Each structure stands twice: as C-alpha cells, then as structure tokens.
Amino acid sequence: xxxxxxxxxxxxxxxxxxxxxxxxxxxxxxxxxxxxxxxxxxxxxxxxxxxxxxxxxxxxxxxxxxxxxxxxxxxxxxxxxxxxxxxxxxxxxxxxxxxx
Amino acid sequence: xxxxxxxxxxxxxxxxxxxxxxxxxxxxxxxxxxxxxxxxxxxxxxxxxxxxxxxxxxxxxxxxxxxxxxxxxxxxxxxxxxxxxxxxxxxxxxxxxxxxxxxxxxxxxxxxxxxxxxxxxxxxxxxxxxxxxxxxxxxxxxxxxxxxxxxxxxxxxxxxxxxxxxxxxxxxxxxxxxxxxxxxxxxxxxxxxxxxxxxxxxxxxxxxxxxxxxxxxxxxxxxxxxxxxxxxxxxxxxxxxxxxxxxxxxxxxxxxxxxxxxxxxxxxxxxxxxxxxxxxxxxxxxxxxxxxxxxxxxxxxxxxxxxxxxxxxxxxx
Amino acid sequence: xxxxxxxxxxxxxxxxxxxxxxxxxxxxxxxxxxxxxxxxxxxxxxxxxxxxxxxxxxxxxxxxxxxxxxxxxxxxxxxxxxxxxxxxxxxxxxxxxxxxxxxxxxxxxxxxxxxxxxxxxxxxxxxxxxxxxxxxxxxxxxxxxxxxxxxxxxxxxxxxxxxxxxxxxxxxxxxxxxxxxxxxxxxxxxxxxxxxxxxxxxxxxxxxxxxxxxxxxxxxxxxxxxxxxxxxxxxxxxxxxxxxxxxxxxxxxxxxxxxxxxxxxxxxxxxxxxxxxxxxxxxxxxxxxxxxxxxxxxxxxxxxxxxxxxxxxxxxxxxxxxxxxxxxxxxxxxxxxxxxxxxxxxxxxxxxxxxxxxxxxxxxxxxxxxxxxxxxxxxxxxxxxxxxxxxxx
Numbered sequence: 001x002x003x004x005x006x007x008x009x010x011x012x013x014x015x016x017x018x019x020x021x022x023x024x025x026x027x028x029x030x031x032x033x034x035x036x037x038x039x040x041x042x043x044x045x046x047x048x049x050x051x052x053x054x055x056x057x058x059x060x061x062x063x064x065x066x067x068x069x070x071x072x073x074x075x076x077x078x079x080x081x082x083x084x085x086x087x088x089x090x091x092x093x094x095x096x097x098x099x100x
Numbered sequence: 101x102x103x104x105x106x107x108x109x110x111x112x113x114x115x116x117x118x119x120x121x122x123x124x125x126x127x128x129x130x131x132x133x134x135x136x137x138x139x140x141x142x143x144x145x146x147x148x149x150x151x152x153x154x155x156x157x158x159x160x161x162x163x164x165x166x167x168x169x170x171x172x173x174x175x176x177x178x179x180x181x182x183x184x185x186x187x188x189x190x191x192x193x194x195x196x197x198x199x200x201x202x203x204x205x206x207x208x209x210x211x212x213x214x215x216x217x218x219x220x221x222x223x224x225x226x227x228x229x230x231x232x233x234x235x236x237x238x239x240x241x242x243x244x245x246x247x248x249x250x251x252x253x254x255x256x257x258x259x260x261x262x263x264x265x266x267x268x269x270x271x272x273x274x275x276x277x278x279x280x281x282x283x284x285x286x287x288x289x290x291x292x293x294x295x296x297x298x299x300x301x302x303x304x305x306x307x308x309x310x311x312x313x314x315x316x317x318x319x320x321x322x323x324x325x326x327x328x329x330x331x332x333x334x335x336x337x338x339x340x341x342x343x344x345x346x347x348x349x350x351x352x353x354x355x356x357x358x359x360x361x362x363x364x365x366x367x368x369x370x371x372x373x374x375x376x377x378x379x380x381x382x383x384x385x386x387x388x389x390x391x392x393x394x395x396x397x398x399x400x401x402x403x404x405x406x407x408x409x410x411x412x413x414x415x416x417x
Numbered sequence: 418x419x420x421x422x423x424x425x426x427x428x429x430x431x432x433x434x435x436x437x438x439x440x441x442x443x444x445x446x447x448x449x450x451x452x453x454x455x456x457x458x459x460x461x462x463x464x465x466x467x468x469x470x471x472x473x474x475x476x477x478x479x480x481x482x483x484x485x486x487x488x489x490x491x492x493x494x495x496x497x498x499x500x501x502x503x504x505x506x507x508x509x510x511x512x513x514x515x516x517x518x519x520x521x522x523x524x525x526x527x528x529x530x531x532x533x534x535x536x537x538x539x540x541x542x543x544x545x546x547x548x549x550x551x552x553x554x555x556x557x558x559x560x561x562x563x564x565x566x567x568x569x570x571x572x573x574x575x576x577x578x579x580x581x582x583x584x585x586x587x588x589x590x591x592x593x594x595x596x597x598x599x600x601x602x603x604x605x606x607x608x609x610x611x612x613x614x615x616x617x618x619x620x621x622x623x624x625x626x627x628x629x630x631x632x633x634x635x636x637x638x639x640x641x642x643x644x645x646x647x648x649x650x651x652x653x654x655x656x657x658x659x660x661x662x663x664x665x666x667x668x669x670x671x672x673x674x675x676x677x678x679x680x681x682x683x684x685x686x687x688x689x690x691x692x693x694x695x696x697x698x699x700x701x702x703x704x705x706x707x708x709x710x711x712x713x714x715x716x717x718x719x720x721x722x723x724x725x726x727x728x729x730x731x732x733x734x735x736x737x738x739x740x741x742x743x744x745x746x747x748x749x750x751x752x753x754x755x756x757x758x759x760x761x762x763x764x765x766x767x768x769x770x771x772x773x774x775x776x777x778x779x780x781x782x783x784x785x786x787x788x789x790x791x792x793x794x795x796x797x798x799x800x801x802x803x804x805x806x807x808x809x810x
Contacts, residue, residue, distance in 0.1 A: 004165070005164075005165035006165070007631075007633035007634065009637075010637065011637035011638075011640045011641055011644075014165075014634060014637050014638065014641070015165075016516050016577065016638075016641050017514050017515045017516040017626070017638060017641070017642075018164045018165075018514075018626075018627070018628040018630055018634065018638050019515070019516075019615060019624055019625065019626045019627075019628075020162075020164070020165060020166075020167045020624065020625040020626075020628065021615055021622070021624050022167075023167060023169060023170045023171070023172075023173075023623040023624070023625065024120045024167065024168065024169065024170035025165070025166055025167060026120050026121070026122035026123050026161065026166040026167055026168040027120040027121065027122050028122065028166070029122035029123075029166050030122070031121065031122055031123070031124065034127060050109065050110060050113055050302075051301070051302055053113055054113060054133070054136060054137060054140070054302070054303050055133055055299065055303070055339065055340060056133075057125055057127070057128060057129050057130070057131075057132040057133055058121040058122075058123070058125075058127075058132070059117050059119060059120055059121040059132075059136065060121050063113040063114060064114070065114065066110040066111075066113070066114060072121060074121070074122075075120075075121030075122055076121075077126075077127035077128075078127060079127035079128035079329075079336040079337060079339075080128075080336065080337035081128055081336065081337050081339045081340065083337060084337045084338065084339075084340060084341070085340050147618075147620055147623070149489065149617045149618065151485065158629070159629040162625055162627070162628045162629060163628065163629045163631070164628035164629065164630050164631070164634050165628075165634075167625040167628070169623075169625055170623065171623050172617035172618065172619070172623040172624055172625070173617075173623070173624075173625040173626070174484075174485060174488050174617060174625075174626045174627055175625075175626070175627030175628070176481055176484050176485070176508070176511055176627055177481070177507055177508065177511060179477070180477065180478060180481035180508075183473060183477070183478035183481035183482050183485070184481045184482065184484055184485035185485055186471065186473075186478075186482055186485065187441065187443055187471065187481065187482030187483060187484060187485025187486035187487075187489070187493070188485035188486060188488065188489040188617055188618070189485075190441050190443065190469045190471045190482065190485075190486055190491075191440060191441050191469070191485070191486040191487075191489035191490065191491030191493070191618065192489060192618055193469050194440040194441050194467065194468065194469035194491055195440060195489075195490065195491055195618065197467065197469075198440070198467050200440075201618060202620070205618075205620050207618055224474060224475060224478070225474075225475075225477070225478050225481065227474070228473060228474030228475070228478055229478075231474070232471065232472070232473075
C-alpha cells in the first residue's frame with residue numbers, strides 16, 4: 001500500500017499541485033480527539049428509526065442493512081445532534097473519558 | 101418531472117457514503133449535513149464531479165493531503181464554483197459527443213457554495229452558469245454570513261444580526277438590511293427547477309429536492325439553510341431545532357419552483373412568532389433582550405410580508 | 418505542404434485553434450482579441466470543429482471554466498486581452514498550480530487606465546509571475562506557429578503547464594499579411610490527442626484538485642512548478658525541432674538579427690522587431706554594426722542562452738512596452754540586466770520604455786535608440802539609464 005503523504009516528504013514525493021488521487025482518504029484522519037462529550041449508544045433502547053444517522057456532520061453513525069451500528073469514535077466530535085433528535089433517548093452524552 | 105417520489109428512507113441510508121468523516125468542520129456544523137443529504141440523492145451507479153467554492157466547506161474537507169470526497173472534486177477559487185463546474189460540464193458534453201467517454205458512463209455535476217460564494221462574490225459566476233443552462237446543480241449552504249473568514253455579514257445575513265462587520269455597539273444594532281431573496285432571484289432565471297429547503301425530520305424535503313434538482317436536465321438551484329453554531333451562537337446539538345424554528349416561523353419557507361410553477365411544500369398549522377427563532381440565537385441577543393420591541397416588530401413585519409407574497413405566488417391565497 | 422494565405426493575426430490564431438480542434442473553448446470578448454472567439458463561434462456554427470463553445474459572462478469565468486474543463490480531461494483554449502487578462506489573473510495562478518495545460522491566445526493591449534485599446538505589453542507582463550509559459554510573436558506567422566507548438570509544450574508530461582501565446586493588438590492582430598498555413602491533417606497529427614493521466618471525469622478513478630495547503634506543503638508544490646518550468650526549456654527545443662521538420666520554419670528561445678558581429682543591440686519583444694529589422698538594414702547599409710535580439714520565450718527566461726548571444730555586444734538597449742514603475746525600467750530590462758550581471762565581461766545596458774498605449778514605433782525612433790548607444794560609447798557617459806522613447810517632454 002502506498003505510503004500516506006505527510007509533511008516529512010520532499011517535493012518529488014508530494015503529488016503535483018496538491019491533487020489527491022486517493023478519494024475519501026480523510027477517513028484516515030482522526031477527529032475523535034476533538035471530543036469533549038461522548039455519545040453512548042444504548043442499543044437496547046434503540047428502535048432503529050435511523051433519524052440520528054443522516055444528521056451527523058461527521059458521518060459517524062454507520063448504517064448497514066437498514067440498521068445503525070456503533071458510533072465511529074475515530075471521527076465523532078461529540079456535537080450531540082444525534083442525542084437531541086433521538087426520540088427514545090437511546091443516545092446518552094457523557095463527558096469524554098468518563099467511561100474509561 | 102412532477103411524479104411524487106417515494107422517499108425510501110432506510111434504503112437511502114444503506115447507500116455507500118460519498119462524504120467521509122475526518123474533515124475539520126466544526127462539531128455540529130450544518131454544512132456537512134447538507135452535503136451528505138444532497139449526495140445521497142445521487143443514484144449509486146452515477147458518478148459525480150463536485151465543484152466547491154472556497155469557504156468553510158472546502159478548506160475543511162480538502163486540506164492536503166486529505167479529502168473527504170469520494171467523488172471527483174474541484175476547488176478553484178471563492179467566486180467561481182459555478183463557472184468552474186460549468187466548465188467541467190462543458191467538457192463532459194464535448195467528450196461524450198466525440199465518443200471520448202464511454203456512452204454508459206453517467207456523470208452528474210454539483211457545485212457547492214456558501215452564501216458568500218453564492219449571493220455575493222459568486223453571484224455573477226452563478227448567474228452566468230445558470231443562464232447558460234448547463235446540466236448541473238448548484239447547492240448553496242446558506243449559513244447567513246462569511247463564516248470561514250470570521251463571521252462577516254453577507255447579503256444573506258438577516259436584519260439586525262450581530263456579525264463582525266455589523267457588530268452591535270453604542271450606535272450599531274447589527275446588520276441594517278434585510279436579507280436578499282436569492283431563491284426568488286434564481287427562480288427568475290427561468291430555470292427548470294429551483295427550491296428552498298433545510299433539515300427537517302428525516303430530511304425528506306431536502307432529499308427529494310436534491311434528487312429533483314440533480315436529475316432534472318438543465319441548470320437547477322437549491323438553497324439550503326445550514327445553521328452555524330459559532331456564527332449564530334447556539335448550542336451545537338440544537339441544529340434540528342433551529343431549522344424547525346426557522347420553518348415554523350416562516351423565516352425560511354420550504355418551497356419549489358418547477359418549470360415556472362411555484363409550489364409551497366410546507367405550511368405551518370400555527371405560524372410561530374419570529375421571536376421564537378431569534379431568541380434561540382446569541383447573534384440576536386440585543387434584539388430579544390432589548391426593552392423596546394421595535395427591532396422584533398420590524399423583522400416580524402418583513403417575515404410576514406414575504407410570507408404573504410409567497411403564499412400568493414404559490415396559489416395558496 | 419504549407420498553404421499560402423493572407424490573414425490577420427486574429428484569424429491566424431483562430432485558424433490554429435480550429436486546427437487543433439479543442440474540446441472546449443470558454444471565452445469572453447474584449448478588444449482587440451474579440452475576433453478570435455467570433456471566428457471560432459463561426460467554426461462551431463458551421464460544424465467545422467467538435468468544440469463545445471461556452472460564452473461565459475466574464476474573463477474570470479472564462480478561465481474558471483477552462484480550469485474546470487481541462488481538469489475534467491478536455492483540451493481547452495481561450496483568448497483575451499488587457500483588462501480581461503487582468504481580471505483572470507487570480508485564475509492564471511490556479512491554472513498553473515493545478516498543472517493544467519490550457520492554451521491562451523493573448524492579443525496584447527494596454528491595461529487601463531486610462532482606458533486604451535492599443536498595443537502594449539502591460540497585460541501579459543502583468544501576468545508574468547503566474548506560472549504560465551509565455552511565447553511572444555512578432556507577426557501572424559509566429560502567432561500561428563507558436564499556438565500549434567504551445568499545445569505540445571504545455572501537455573508534455575514533464576511540463577504540464579498552461580501556455581499563453583502573445584501578439585500585438587491591432588498591429589499584428591488586425592493587419593492582414595502573408596502567412597504559410599499547414600494542412601489540417603498535419604496540425605492534427607502534430608498536436609495529437611490530449612490524454613490526461615488523472616482527471617475529474619474518469620470512471621472509477623476520482624481525483625480531488627485544488628486543496629488547502631498548510632505551510633508544510635505549499636512551498637514544495639511551488640517548487641514542483643519551478644521544476645516544470647525548467648523542464649519546459651528542453652521541451653520547447655524538442656518541439657521546435659519537430660516543428661521545423663514538419664514546416665521548415667525554425668524557432669528557439671530568441672531570434673537574432675544581424676547580432677553576430679553587432680556592437681550595438683536592442684532586446685525587445687513582438688511587432689517592434691519588424692520595425693527594428695528594417696532600421697537595422699538601413700543602418701547596416703551605412704556601415705553601422707547594429708543588431709537585434711528578439712525574445713520569443715519570456716517564461717521560462719533562458720538567461721544562459723541570452724548571455725551567450727549578447728556576450729560580445731558592447732552596448733545594449735533593453736526595450737520595454739510595459740511599465741513596472743520600479744523607476745529603473747521594465748521587465749525586459751530587468752530580466753536582461755539580471756541575466757548579464759554575474760558575467761565578468763558584459764555589455765553596457767540601458768533601458769527604454771516605448772510604445773505604451775500603442776504609441777507609434779518608427780524607423781526614426783528606433784534609429785535614435787541606436788544613436789543614443791553610439792553617443793554613450795563616444796562620450797563614455799551613460800547619462801540617463803532609464804529613458805522614455807517618443808515622449809513629448
């Protein structure tokens with residue numbers, strides 16, 4: 001697998017003009033460390049209405065076969081929009097680090 | 101295209117995401133919600149070229165060496181998302197006609213711009229591209245100010261909003277002009293499809309409109325209100341509530357114009373006073389906390405005036 | 418087999434653009450380049466080209482659309498002058514940094530203000546730092562030949578840079594002169610088909626172009642452009658050699674006229690070279706050792722070659738048709754003087770500002786420049802190093 005571009009690389013190794021050929025590679029960038037609060041998925045309460053999934057700015061609620069999965073904590077920034085829209089309180093916000 | 105489209109919500113969410121996490125937009129930003137929803141309206145077998153103006157969206161989602169976009173993406177400058185995307189579309193038409201692109205390859209062209217890059221500096225480029233009727237969709241994520249450069253006023257900023265170039269002070273009471281009605285201006289370009297929407301419920305309205313806009317041939321325009329928790333000063337988790345208030349107070353009506361026919365998509369059973377929308381945001385604190393109610397009254401009068409005009413246009417009155 | 422014709426510079430440029438059959442042309446009219454998109458629209462209307470013509474609403478949008486189009490994988494061209502070029506300057510930088518080999522036919526005209534529609538080089542000189550290869554043309558033949566070669570130069574894999582081909586407004590663009598054109602088939606074969614390695618419209622291989630660069634990356638990206646410009650020097654010569662094989666016409670970085678044994682020489686660009694050559698003929702007949710170095714390629718600037726050509730000249734007048742307001746001269750003077758500076762033996766060099774806003778250049782005025790150089794030799798004194806030619810004082 002091609003080495004990921006980083007700031008130690010010289011001008012020959014960087015892509016010309018900054019064009020990127022690996023679409024969607026921001027996935028490899030962790031924004032989860034931004035969190036102040038963390039959402040906890042209460043699966044037993046969840047009615048799988050999926051209202052939370054599309055309102056996440058960070059695509060951190062994956063959906064598969066019509067069901068939402070566990071949070072993508074590598075990208076979730078803890079904005080809590082999902083917790084607000086959940087009609088059955090299946091998402092609980094706790095301070096980051098509290099569950100460790 | 102006036103067929104009523106069934107919104108198969110869960111099926112739509114099963115689609116592969118075209119916009120990844122790992123970008124640097126603020127926590128709770130409305131813009132990525134607009135982007136994800138619009139891109140979800142694309143058919144899975146279709147490719148897309150996304151153009152974007154400089155702004156929060158572009159700089160945060162395409163910071164070298166990372167990109168959040170799974171489709172081809174081009175950023176050029178601040179004022180020319182429409183012109184740039186129209187160039188890519190022209191190339192597509194040319195290459196397809198000459199047989200240089202496979203007949204089965206289907207590309208859609210979608211340009212994103214903030215209100216700055218759409219209403220103001222990007223206005224000329226937008227108007228030109230739309231007037232030439234390129235087969236493309238322009239989506240404005242309207243957060244009502246030049247947010248990326250630090251919350252300066254734009255012509256989309258509502259009256260009396262506190263911004264960094266219309267700051268509240270000893271004499272100043274925020275922005276002095278009412279906001280430009282961009283959707284109406286685009287409607288008067290005689291485009292096949294123009295719509296105004298925001299995030300409500302399971303995003304059916306935005307999704308349906310995005311689908312119509314993308315799959316209607318010719319130039320189409322979507323104006324999406326995308327709240328900004330920093331610029332509007334509200335707790336980030338309240339995104340959906342803000343949008344609901346905007347719609348229920350008739351500040352941001354949801355309507356569409358299809359082949360010149362105006363249609364209102366949502367009429368609140370009970371129209372809320374504009375104060376409900378204003379008091380949810382810190383940028384209007386000086387308005388809602390003022391002793392005199394004249395500012396609220398002025399804003400209310402304008403909201404009512406525009407709402408009445410819209411009702412007439414949509415044949416609701 | 419070349420075809421003899423009589424065309425204006427604009428029609429010559431339009432013909433070259435037609436023969437390369439670009440996929441897209443996005444253009445906005447401005448005097449005196451307006452005829453180029455007009456001729457081209459007629460070609461489109463008559464079905465003589467496959468080009469998609471986009472009548473954009475401003476020059477800024479013209480270059481914006483060109484960028485979108487070229488990025489999408491289409492060979493894209495446009496034309497402009499003066500303030501049109503100035504309006505698209507921001508975009509010029511982006512076209513070159515995105516490494517898009519767009520072709521731009523510039524018809525040189527003075528930048529406002531005051532508004533003036535005549536020839537001078539303030540427009541293309543104002544864009545000289547934008548990272549575009551710049552080719553200058555003395556007449557309609559050169560404009561035509563340069564455009565054809567430009568495609569091969571810009572699209573070369575070691576270059577991948579946009580190219581602007583310049584000719585003087587009205588003097589060249591509107592004057593009908595003899596020209597040798599090549600057959601459509603020959604030009605088509607020479608330019609080949611554009612095949613970008615990575616482009617927006619490429620099923621299964623999406624790309625993202627135009628990132629936000631932090632300070633960790635910007636400088637390396639600029640260096641890449643610098644290297645490409647350096648590579649262009651070799652490519653320019655290779656393409657010229659191929660072009661000579663096809664047409665018999667020879668091109669390099671510069672053109673010399675009676676320079677080999679010249680004691681006094683002018684360095685200049687574009688149509689004034691024609692007047693200079695006539696003046697040189699007249700003065701040579703009088704036994705004066707005068708010569709000309711005409712610059713064809715201004716970007717990249719081949720300082721090594723220039724130094725080689727001027728090293729035996731004693732007195733040089735670098736002539737500029739655009740101000741920089743440095744108060745010491747224009748771009749041609751600055752580049753030439755900087756190139757010569759490190760040499761142990763080098764000519765005395767003075768700077769002339771001429772022909773601004775279309776101010777007429779005559780045999781008399783050119784002769785006076787040579788006479789000034791001879792006077793410097795005689796008196797041993799340079800006097801004013803920076804002078805204005807044909808100014809009413």
